Amino acid sequence: MDDVIVIGAGPAGLLAAYIARRRGARVRVLASGIGTTHVMPGWLGVLHTSEAERSLPGALEGWTATHPEHPYALAGLDALHQGIAALREVCEPAGINYVGDLRTNLILPTALGATIQAALAPESFAAGNLLTPGEILIAGPEGWRDFYPRLCAENLDRQGFSARGVTFPMPEIKTGRFDVTPVGLARLFEQPPIRERVAGYLRARLSGATRVGLPAVIGLERHAETWHDLQDRLGVPVFELATLPPSVPGMRLFNAFKQALARGGVPLLLDMTVARGVVEGNRAGGVVVPNPSREAIYRAGTVILATGGLYGGGITTDHRGEMREAIFGLPLNVPGDPGDWFEATFLSRAASFPAGRPHAIHLAGVRVSASMQPVDETGRVIMENVRVAGRLLAGYDPLGEGSAEGVWLATAHRAAS
Amino acid sequence: MIAGDFDVIVIGGGATGGGVALDLALRGLRVALVERGDLAAGTSGRYHGLLHSGGRYAVRDADSARECITENRILRRIVPHAIEDTGGFFITTPDDDPAYADTWLAACRDCGIDAAEIPVAEALRQEPALHPRILRAFRVPDAACDSFDVLTSMGALLPRLGGATLTYHEVISINVVGARVKGAVVRNARTGEMRAISAEMVVNAAGAWAGRIAAMAGCAITVRPSKGTLVAMAYRLVNTIINRCHPPADGDILVPVGTVAVIGTTSVPVSDPNDTSTQPWEIQRLLAEGEKMVPGFSEVRALRAWAGVRPLYEEPRTASGQAGEPRSVSGQAGGGREAKRTFAVLDHLHRDGVAGLVTVVGGKFTTYRLMAERAADAVCAQLGVDRACSTKDFVLPDARVPLSAPRPHWLGHRLEDVEAAKGLDPLICECELVTRSELETAAREHPDLPAPWVLDDLRRDLRLGMGPCQGGFCGYRAAGALHDMRGLDAAQATSAIADFAQRRWKGQRPLLWGQSLRQALLDEHIYRAILGLDRWAVAERKVETAPAQGSLATEAPA
Numbered sequence: 001m002d003d004v005i006v007i008g009a010g011p012a013g014l015l016a017a018y019i020a021r022r023r024g025a026r027v028r029v030l031a032s033g034i035g036t037t038h039v040m041p042g043w044l045g046v047l048h049t050s051e052a053e054r055s056l057p058g059a060l061e062g063w064t065a066t067h068p069e070h071p072y073a074l075a076g077l078d079a080l081h082q083g084i085a086a087l088r089e090v091c092e093p094a095g096i097n098y099v100g101d102l103r104t105n106l107i108l109p110t111a112l113g114a115t116i117q118a119a120l121a122p123e124s125f126a127a128g129n130l131l132t133p134g135e136i137l138i139a140g141p142e143g144w145r146d147f148y149p150r151l152c153a154e155n156l157d158r159q160g161f162s163a164r165g166v167t168f169p170m171p172e173i174k175t176g177r178f179d180v181t182p183v184g185l186a187r188l189f190e191q192p193p194i195r196e197r198v199a200g201y202l203r204a205r206l207s208g209a210t211r212v213g214l215p216a217v218i219g220l221e222r223h224a225e226t227w228h229d230l231q232d233r234l235g236v237p238v239f240e241l242a243t244l245p246p247s248v249p250g251m252r253l254f255n256a257f258k259q260a261l262a263r264g265g266v267p268l269l270l271d272m273t274v275a276r277g278v279v280e281g282n283r284a285g286g287v288v289v290p291n292p293s294r295e296a297i298y299r300a301g302t303v304i305l306a307t308g309g310l311y312g313g314g315i316t317t318d319h320r321g322e323m324r325e326a327i328f329g330l331p332l333n334v335p336g337d338p339g340d341w342f343e344a345t346f347l348s349r350a351a352s353f354p355a356g357r358p359h360a361i362h363l364a365g366v367r368v369s370a371s372m373q374p375v376d377e378t379g380r381v382i383m384e385n386v387r388v389a390g391r392l393l394a395g396y397d398p399l400g401e402g403s404a405e406g407v408w409l410a411t412a413h414r415a416a417s
Numbered sequence: 418m419i420a421g422d423f424d425v426i427v428i429g430g431g432a433t434g435g436g437v438a439l440d441l442a443l444r445g446l447r448v449a450l451v452e453r454g455d456l457a458a459g460t461s462g463r464y465h466g467l468l469h470s471g472g473r474y475a476v477r478d479a480d481s482a483r484e485c486i487t488e489n490r491i492l493r494r495i496v497p498h499a500i501e502d503t504g505g506f507f508i509t510t511p512d513d514d515p516a517y518a519d520t521w522l523a524a525c526r527d528c529g530i531d532a533a534e535i536p537v538a539e540a541l542r543q544e545p546a547l548h549p550r551i552l553r554a555f556r557v558p559d560a561a562c563d564s565f566d567v568l569t570s571m572g573a574l575l576p577r578l579g580g581a582t583l584t585y586h587e588v589i590s591i592n593v594v595g596a597r598v599k600g601a602v603v604r605n606a607r608t609g610e611m612r613a614i615s616a617e618m619v620v621n622a623a624g625a626w627a628g629r630i631a632a633m634a635g636c637a638i639t640v641r642p643s644k645g646t647l648v649a650m651a652y653r654l655v656n657t658i659i660n661r662c663h664p665p666a667d668g669d670i671l672v673p674v675g676t677v678a679v680i681g682t683t684s685v686p687v688s689d690p691n692d693t694s695t696q697p698w699e700i701q702r703l704l705a706e707g708e709k710m711v712p713g714f715s716e717v718r719a720l721r722a723w724a725g726v727r728p729l730y731e732e733p734r735t736a737s738g739q740a741g742e743p744r745s746v747s748g749q750a751g752g753g754r755e756a757k758r759t760f761a762v763l764d765h766l767h768r769d770g771v772a773g774l775v776t777v778v779g780g781k782f783t784t785y786r787l788m789a790e791r792a793a794d795a796v797c798a799q800l801g802v803d804r805a806c807s808t809k810d811f812v813l814p815d816a817r818v819p820l821s822a823p824r825p826h827w828l829g830h831r832l833e834d835v836e837a838a839k840g841l842d843p844l845i846c847e848c849e850l851v852t853r854s855e856l857e858t859a860a861r862e863h864p865d866l867p868a869p870w871v872l873d874d875l876r877r878d879l880r881l882g883m884g885p886c887q888g889g890f891c892g893y894r895a896a897g898a899l900h901d902m903r904g905l906d907a908a909q910a911t912s913a914i915a916d917f918a919q920r921r922w923k924g925q926r927p928l929l930w931g932q933s934l935r936q937a938l939l940d941e942h943i944y945r946a947i948l949g950l951d952r953w954a955v956a957e958r959k960v961e962t963a964p965a966q967g968s969l970a971t972e973a974p975a
Binding site for chain 1: 697701704715716719841843844845853890893894896897898900901906907908910911914915918919922923926929930931934935937938939941942943944945946947948949950951952
């Protein structure tokens with residue numbers, strides 16, 4: 001029997017497992033597979049700030065005061081800061097260092113040349129901060145389907161951020177029988193001769209650019225040395241831009257978690273799909289993992305549910321419009337009838353943040369107490385030894401608020417403490 | 418620049434209008450085909466893809482049934498590249514009246530439809546997904562027909578026959594001088610530019626919109642739009658077209674189309690032919706009816722829902738049927754199921770005293786060629802042109818990109834081609850195996866690359882974005898590749914992604930549960946969290962000159 005079983009190997013589950021272990025618990029992670037690390041952009045969004053309130057602490061205080069049911073308000077802003085501190089501990093040994101002062105957001109360019117606010121970003125993203133002046137050269141491998149530097153640069157340029165786009169030859173991606181993914185490119189960048197060739201090509205085309213943006217493929221396992229070396233060879237700061245999935249920065253983060261958990265002796269068991277929980281009165285007795293010969297029951301003093309939301313699989317839906325929490329069948333905050341879940345217009349409403357309305361379905365999830373225990377509609381705790389972290393939680397809109405990473409940072413810490 | 422200068426303007430770029438334009442061009446006339454959206458963007462592109470054997474109409478509407486089987490045989494000859502000879506079954510499920518099958522079989526015989534009963538075991542061997550307790554099964558000469566491929570070929574051929582294909586040109590008015598039609602004024606949907614086109618004759622082949630066009634020339638005709646909703650399931654559940662052997666009803670046809678299977682339809686009277694909304698009850702009914710043919714149907718991932726609007730025609734009693742018998746629909750209660758599905762050609766000179774205008778309305782995709790022939794005959798009669806129709810024997814040249822697309826559609830074929838290609842041609846759309854060079858080839862043929870709807874047009878050419886991800890990955894890639902071709906600037910490329918995302922969204926939204934819901938959330942994550950497209954969607958809307966949603970039918974089946 002473990003002290004803590006974490007269900008889910010997304011960022012919330014992995015961070016909660018790390019924090020619980022650090023506090024001395026015997027921890028096990030059960031997951032059906034890898035989680036949303038592999039689709040995350042790489043930076044850490046906490047909350048969008050407005051032109052009027054650029055201060056991130058001010059915006060957070062204001063937000064929690066006006067949204068008492070929001071995970072930030074329930075977990076407390078202290079949990080957010082402690083979650084970030086824990087993440088730094090996980091990442092630093094892997095060579096991932098986050099920059100950002102948590103006072104104002106960084107403004108980072110996207111692959112489309114739009115801008116995104118983020119509280120923190122890996123240092124390989126930092127030189128892209130558009131609050132820092134300086135001409136930008138956006139570069140990508142010629143003919144690669146997942147990144148279009150000229151489109152990115154032209155969009156940045158028409159917003160007043162001086163930028164040019166250029167492609168560089170990368171014959172290696174054309175020799176195989178398969179398209180090269182961001183992971184394949186990251187491995188190519190780990191080869192010094194390829195780096196030298198790319199750097200030489202781009203050096204000759206800097207013509208005044210003070211920084212170079214590349215798709216986020218600058219090394220995977222040997223990211224830190226790859227990035228530093230490329231930067232040295234180019235002679236100007238190099239920054240990464242998030243790509244279409246799979247996300248190389250997200251995989252670096254996953255690997256950092258894996259190493260940290262391994263150091264702590266925490267088993268991370270993938271392909272272990274929990275079919276259901278064992279309910280004993282108002283407690284979880286354990287969880288059931290079916291296998292071909294028998295059903296295995298894993299017991300623990302505390303179960304941390306980090307199974308994700310509707311995307312991650314923590315909540316399932318069917319054609320009858322039924323929404324169900326996958327493990328314990330916990331009551332869900334369901335926003336109206338299925339016909340109300342999504343707006344007719346795909347993108348417009350959320351763009352008018354903070355005044356706009358998101359697709360109502362983003363607010364779906366499990367409602368919890370301040371200790372992240374699931375509660376019923378009256379607010380009564382229904383399972384004392386269950387804690388919920390991450391996207392399974394109700395009451396927040398990660399895309400509209402820009403809070404996707406901040407909520408797992410804060411609630412993983414709160415759930416594990 | 419279009420000087421006055423055509424013998425005939427054909428209004429409506431669906432199968433009927435395309436067919437009329439081609440028929441007249443083959444008779445030596447100079448024809449302009451005018452369409453407010455893309456070719457096949459209206460009803461023709463929103464059907465289930467079934468080339469009818471006529472069996473569906475044999476019992477109640479023998480005229481339609483005979484037209485169907487005759488045209489079915491002709492179309493197999495003249496548009497072979499657009500047809501996959503899947504064959505069809507009529508099946509009596511446990512939910513159907515077993516006695517109907519005998520009535521139906523006799524009616525098929527009377528109409529000349531080759532329907533043959535086969536043992537249930539044989540039907541199940543051929544289509545193992547069918548309900549195991551079906552009572553009877555019949556083989557009929559149904560086929561799957563891709564209307565996009567038909568219209569693409571027509572649109573490409575017309576200029577080579579001295580005509581013009583004007584897509585995204587909406588007819589604003591018809592020029593009538595005295596009691597004679599002299600041409601039409603059209604508006605470029607992107608630029609707003611107006612043009613007057615003069616012609617000796619105008620053919621109104623606007624389908625469900627035909628009443629509005631006729632009214633522009635002062636002629637009153639009553640078209641009753643009847644909306645039909647369809648759903649594409651993510652897998653090719655059957656390889657044979659499946660029809661229920663019972664009186665026509667909702668959700669009783671299942672058609673394998675490319676990599677998916679399409680179930681249809683409902684039949685709902687609507688007042689506005691632009692109403693292509695899909696209602697939750699329609700989706701639920703289609704899934705429930707699908708269960709009766711293929712058990713487990715509603716558990717399968719549903720990919721996309723859309724609706725097309727049938728042009729049911731009703732001739733007023735006072736007018737004598739100059740061009741065929743009066744047609745009638747039964748009113749609201751039957752939702753159009755009792756309406757005859759034959760067609761009418763209205764010569765407005767005889768009917769309304771307006772020279773130079775012919776309307777062709779009603780019918781269905783399978784009989785488009787016959788409708789076109791009759792309409793073209795009426796045009797030639799007014800013009801005094803004495804050339805016979807040749808469309809029965811004229812084989813339409815294949816104008817698809819890529820030209821090698823095989824039938825039957827099997828993704829493995831395409832994979833082999835892609836893998837065998839020398840040097841890597843990147844896959845822009847992984848679901849439908851669309852490569853970058855195919856995209857570039859199609860883009861070079863596109864008449865107006867900067868148009869915000871360019872990706873949706875290319876979708877109809879290539880199946881771009883029609884697979885499970887519904888554009889989440891390929892929208893950005895395709896826009897980036899087009900931008901690299903220098904045919905459009907970054908603002909236009911960005912608008913194109915947003916436009917494509919919204920059009921795909923319309924068909925996904927009614928089906929968001931299970932895996933489709935997860936996919937939609939991933940797509941939203943890509944567009945917003947990774948690309949930041951929502952920030953642009955707001956900024957671009959202010960400068961976009963695209964027509965308002967709903968005024969332009971460009972939504973079409975997956």
